[in-house]
Amino acid sequence: MADGYSNFVNKNPLGKKLAGQFGLPKPPVLRRYEPGQELTTGPVAIGSFDGGKVASALIDIVESSGAVVVDATPEATYEKGSLGAAVYDATGLRTIDDLEILRATLAPAVKALGKNARVLIIGTPPAEQDRPEAAATQQALEGIMRSIGKELLRGATANLIWLSGDAFDEPEVLASPVRFFLSSRSAYVGGQPLRVGKAVVPQVADWRAPLQGEVAVVTGAARGIGAKIAEVFARQGAAVIVVDIPAAGESLSKVANKIGGVALQLDITAPDAGQKIAEAVARKGDKLAAIVHNAGITRDKLFVNDDAARWGSVIAVNIKAEMAINATLLDPALPGGLKDGGRIIGVASTSGIGGNRGQANYAASKAGVMGLVRAEAPELAPRQITINAIAPGFIETEMTAKIPLATREVGRRINALMQGGQPVDVAEAIAFLAEPGSAGVTGQVLRVCGHSQLGA
């Protein structure tokens, strides 16, 4: 379901010719996940600085996922376009001069990347460094990663993991994030740094269906991104309870029956919404493994012309309901409440980062979601509950289809992949955060924006 322009320059013979003659941008066709698909499109070159802190763990993760590992060194040679990914363990970098080693090792590998390949750098948080130069060096990784991301072609992306120093000895926290970033599940995630901390990672029998036997709740699931989240969660093995307002019950019912889930018609702003969700969960299992607060509304109006009713309705649905439902579900004694080791995922927006004309109310609610997850993460850490947010950029939905053409085209093209994302891209990122293996990821806002310039 690529947009019209992409289809024209990629598939139409005249379009291809015109694009070539005039040097028009050609948005690549992105590889997206299908069950049974290989982790990467080719061998994974893994390099490290000074042996690396987690290089051997990275090799184990990639090999156990069925991909071939090749050793990345400054001297290594690769066949052009052959590599599926280039991974660099930069956790040991401490001086600015060390960065040259990274360049010398990574550059030949990046040059040999194939279509839809991945660059992944593993660093360690600058804030954890005791010397300013070490902090500067680690911070430099973000700039390198973001720049590489903008140079990559043909659907390839670059991302960065900052692994906490205290997790170097227990690198299993890396497995899920590394698999996510290397796979096609992260097709529209680019230019993003993600902090991964020390955590207890539960054993999972099948990392391709990590939510097997678990119950998950998705709000706003009657259509668009929410319906796709529900589908991806079902694919990951979860029993999914889909929630939407009663007026959307017809499509909600179809979504539920399609994935063998349960439809719960519910206004999430009702005072007993959390209770009703818990009751529905208790009918499926004992406890809730993950809740995705996807339900949201827009009531766009210039800030100076907004009124209390419009402002209030956006705030009520997009953030107050989420806070109230969390408060209910976090009661450990509640049947059907969130279990220890559970996951809360909010849906923010790049509009909450960069702002949007006429969206002060919406941006307030979405920035609020980001503030909420950052503040609540340490409070929930003792129960191994993680809370994160996804910030979608320009996603092709019924909502964005209504944006005026020129604005819509800018939104689509002003990112490294030169196209809007699909609802499934947001769903995959959320499902990643909901995995048991993502225990080390909390209090974060992960953007799904194709490495967009907007809200950067």
Next chain:
Amino acid sequence: MSPRDVYVLGGNRIPFVRSGGKYLKASNQDMLTAAIDGLVSRHDLSGERLGEVAAGAVIKHARDFNLTRESVLGSHLSPQTPAYDVQQACGTGLEATILVANKIALGQVDSAIAGGTDTTSDAPLAINDDLRRTLMMVNYAKTPQQRLKALTKIRPGQFAPEQPKNAEPRTGLAMGDHQAITTKEWGISREAQDELAALSHQNLAAAYGRGFFDDLVTPYLGVSKDNNLRPDSTPEKLAKLKPVFGKGEGATMTAGNSTPLTDGASVVLLGSADWAQERKLTPLARFVDGETAAVDYVHGGEGLLMAPPYAIARLLQRNGLTLQDFEFYEFHEAFASTVLCHLAAMESPEFCKERLGLDEPLGSVDRSKLNVNGSSLAAGHPFAATGGRIVASLAKMLHEKGSGRGLISICAAGGQGVVAILEAV
């Protein structure tokens, strides 16, 4: 096997819509399938094999010979779920409920869906009987000559279709005209009818307002509420309408205090205690008992829609209950005056003694407990779908209340009445 308890576990219906409206292109099968699928999605039944599904329609196309089974096949239930059609006019939905409840009670099945659907928008148009007979003769002709001879009997007049009629075959009177006679007999006033009708609208609107139907109704074809509902209905506004049934001075029945033709479908989920527990479904109410009565309206012995008091009397007696032993009364409002005639009859010492053979009258019903969430006048009445609507709503009301019993009463064409008792659990 001795009878076991049977529970109402949930229900679902599509919004009821006035005929000729948004459901114009929906068939009975479409609507029943949608009602089942809504129930499936709400109760996690996708791919499940249930004991059986019993449902029906009053007005059916010839192609709908296996309507319920076809609807099950089109739904997300397991295709291994057996199904059959039931038809007892407006009592269809409740009769289907009684049938499956009895099977569960006997241990023949553990779970079942009962329901009904009807559309007067998509009513079958039969071809003229004369033309039909001629065509049959053409069909059975053995030689070309015979065939030609049969064809010459076709006349232009035969192409006019049979008009569908809302009339009793044995009397030729429309149901409203029958009820007009009964209304007059019982001396039911226009004011009392309009008052009952207005209250039905107000109660239904309030129930929607407090989210009562959030887990009972699934929107269909973009409709999320019964569109016959007039939340601002008052006796004063209803008093302005002209009578449509009955003749002359004493006519009291209007389009406002009679139920309009409506399209829709409803289903209820029933099961044994064990089955409910296995699936972690909350029993809303126990299905206690049901009874059906019929009266001789043809020879003038009784009004067409007066069977329910007979059924209620027998049901109460069998269960050792009085008419006052109920927390809720769900009386189907085919016409406001039907309900008022039933109430008057049950209060009448003569009627109860002479017609029902009782020593004492059944007595009065506390009107504050009658149709508290609105009923057919406001919601509409797609004939076979009414039983499922009432059973599911009453079960939920009893569950919310946490105690007490509810009495359901539905009058039906052909001089029949279907009634049942539910009990809170």
